[in-house]
Amino acid sequence: MNATRRLVLAAPALLLRPPAAWASPEAMAEALRSFTGGAVVQAGRVAMDISPLVENGNTVPLSVIVDSPMTEADHVRAIAVFNERNPQPHVITVRLGPRSGRAILATHIRLATSQTLLAVAELSDGSFWSDRAQVVVTLAACVEG
Numbered sequence: 001m002n003a004t005r006r007l008v009l010a011a012p013a014l015l016l017r018p019p020a021a022w023a024s025p026e027a028m029a030e031a032l033r034s035f036t037g038g039a040v041v042q043a044g045r046v047a048m049d050i051s052p053l054v055e056n057g058n059t060v061p062l063s064v065i066v067d068s069p070m071t072e073a074d075h076v077r078a079i080a081v082f083n084e085r086n087p088q089p090h091v092i093t094v095r096l097g098p099r100s101g102r103a104i105l106a107t108h109i110r111l112a113t114s115q116t117l118l119a120v121a122e123l124s125d126g127s128f129w130s131d132r133a134q135v136v137v138t139l140a141a142c143v144e145g
Helices: 003-015 025-036
Strands: 041-043 046-049 053-056 060-066 076-083 090-095 104-109 115-123 128-139
Touching: 025 076, 025 090, 025 115, 046 115, 046 128, 060 076, 060 115, 060 128, 076 104, 090 104
Parallel strands: 041 128, 053 128
Antiparallel strands: 046 060, 060 104, 076 090, 076 115, 115 128
């Protein structure tokens, strides 16, 4: 078999990334450490709203609400979302301040497959709070070539 024919036969396999190239629970933990500087993340004060069963991973509505008075003395500095099975573990970070009014993030994301999502809020006192959700995706998205 000549080299050109071998390349044509192998090309489709080259378009698929191996699972190791995607995010993993370890990659998500590392992205979280980068966001928090290694600080302890406590459960609570953050509520993530996402459907537990998603038919199509191409556009998944997600909202994150943080319980905060949003005053100068007590406000949310940032909200970040992480995932364990998409090509990149860090989905989004939104910076906020006391004039933001309410600590809410609403967006649509893509999900490559069923996985865990983690939303983390950094508060003005330096604490980090979180919520976690398991999402089952029946039609995957995020296939990179």
